[in-house]
Amino acid sequence: MRTSLILFLFFVTGICGAQPSSKRSVVVDDPSPGEGRGLRDGIPAYGATTIRYKQQGKITFDIRFKEPVVISVASRPEKWGFFQFPNIDRMTDGNIVAKWNLTQDAIEAYGNDTRGTAVSADGGKSWHLEPSEEPGNAVLLPNGDRLAIYTPKPIPEKELQLPAPVGVGLENYRKSNFNFYRLSELPESRQGVYFKRLKKGASKWELEKAALDDPQAARYSLAGLVPIVWWGDIKTARDGSLIAGIYPGFMVDKNGKTDPRSGAFFYRSTDNGHHWSILGRIPFQLDTAGDTVSVKRMGYTEPAFEILKDGTFLCVLRTTDGAGIGPMYGSYSGDQGKTWSVPRVITPAGVLPRLLQLSNGVLVMSSGRPGVQLRFTTDTRGMQWSRAFEMLPHDMDFKKELSGGSAQVSCGYTGLLPAGSNKLLIIYSDFHYQTPEGTIRKAIKVREVVVDKR
Template sequence: MERLLDGRIAVTFHVQADSALSYGVKPAQPNRGISADEGRTWHLVTASEPVAGLLLPNGDRLRCGGPDVTPRALPLAGLQLPPVVGTVTGTYGGLTYAQYRHAALPPVLQGVPQARLSRGNAGWLPERARLDDPDLLRGSVEGVFPVVWWGDVHLLPDGALVAVVYPGRIEGGDFAHLHCGCYRSQDNGCSWQLQGRILYRPEVGADPSADRRDGFTEPASVCLRGGTLLAVLRTTDGLGSGPMYLTRSTDTGRTWSRPKAFRGWGVMPRLLLLGNGVLVLASGRPGADLSFSLNGRGEAWSPPQPLVPLSTAGLQDDSCGYTSLLALTDDTFLVAYSWFKRPGADGQEHKSILIRRVTVQPN
């Protein structure tokens, strides 16, 4: 859920197959709701207008770290690829991922896909920023080679950008699992350098499947007051529900505390620091829910407040569990989520995207 350049709100949702083959493919049906009245009413469209992106110190706007700038995955046939470093079998569907050194890949498979609206220009231009990470691997799957660099991007007080992203498989003893990388840009996003890495270091006592998990994925991150970076990480995979982990950095992402399991489930966590200092966490699967850290530090959280009624024990029977957050004022925000069994006027259950307005105040 993001603003468009004219201030309207857009909530965009996935309508294609859950596959690398769908990356960058234009949807065949409407996949976005637009609101011109701060989320009170919506109309359905097919996404075409770019979101506003992040305003940079030089006046440019940058879109990166999300599916909207992810290019279409390229067929392996015809690509000139370096030697395979190794292969990994994922927990979803037993898919095989062949891994290659990022630095040895052809330019079309390297770097950070993004788009820029330069100051004074009328149109967005796609670009590929340089990515400096000597140990990074990238992989092919399902006969194609996707270029994925997903995560939250933040503007620091010194004008630099920092992003916590996935996927991040690396060479060596940690090859078997996925990790999250923290990258810094000091040239308005034209290049990104590895700042630090959040290695998969699970709490075995909190998850009997810890050693067999895919690793850390879908990081949410936020800059807290005082400069600490806080990240929440997913481990749920094809083996079933796994804990969400929390880690923090006090040196802008160079080093991270050992990840701590703090909730037994959850996918695609979302974080939002409100102007009144309250930190909001949205996650799901099963269902969708909200939690609050009233002092804004992310050390203690309120019990999850459910947004979707659970009808069965199935992880995805009632909702995909993916959410989105957008602040409206210092104490009010919107949360978007899915409900697969919303009763309709016709007496039938319908898959729905819902947007709820929430107001929260610190003690």
């Protein structure tokens, strides 16, 4: 389904090319918000661009995309996993830290902490490559501590006394099956979750292990290794408790078996992250109407989680693995994460969505693959979004990538950081950055975006 879109801007062929450097003003009239969110309907915003966004004839957003700033460029051609997967965070001294991966994207690399690091003291306008102990994804807690999820190194199966499996998972890209075990039956070293904590007033981050109470949870082994994977977002609820929306989520059913398709699980802590208890789940649900290859998916993964101003819990989920790039789904909770609405498609594709609610009431979502996109909404349920604003030009013939081929333009993983009541920074990778010498290298970029609600 496609609705009309009037763009008073330069025509873009969709083929990767040089990034525009001159400022452009664009008027977008979207007569049918919430419909026709096709990948070919993205709005180019590669360089400095000012956009007046109208929905049904009424101006809803004024958006200013600043020129991208290059943080770092690879010195040589890099394989998948290197010079990508960036994140961005604000340090205790007010400076901004950017981090990105410098190792393979594989279970064997978990816990290696091999990352590039840069710091900005001027709000992201300039960057200096320097080491930093900052994890890059920390949350400020009500007691003044800062907490960041940590992934320890996996332990070989042969070094553990493992219980009997409670299921076998779907074969993944490693051509190896998952073996599932009930969490409570695993060796103590494979239970719980790990964090890095910076106590209020302290200067050194400390590694700690927290308790995890979830009698139905399962964990897996893969390729002869048993990891602890507990990735996702942590938010502070109105009552001061911490809520974590994490993946992968595997559950042992009433028959003692594990569904190999993952879901998103939500946990609550009332003691600043030392103990976590299961709160709610979004189990994977087949949706042949919204996704014709739903039956081939490996489940929901990479959930973005945000608590909206009215108290609604919003979650956006990826469904890529198993059958190429899949749609992203939205689900919301009106009872603080205990139960969730039936997930429904909100975008046709995307990996690792990120959510950020600005204090002016605008909700921002970033995602990628193919390319890198930003979307905006004021919908209190997060189901109706603007069209995608494209950060990078990408080949319009992206069937290979959508069907599971390697990412062509960017890894698609992004990070968002608030920079004011109406302002944010987005960080992303660019696989086609052209150096002054004319070579093509991977680069990490950041740009400021200002969005005003009308």
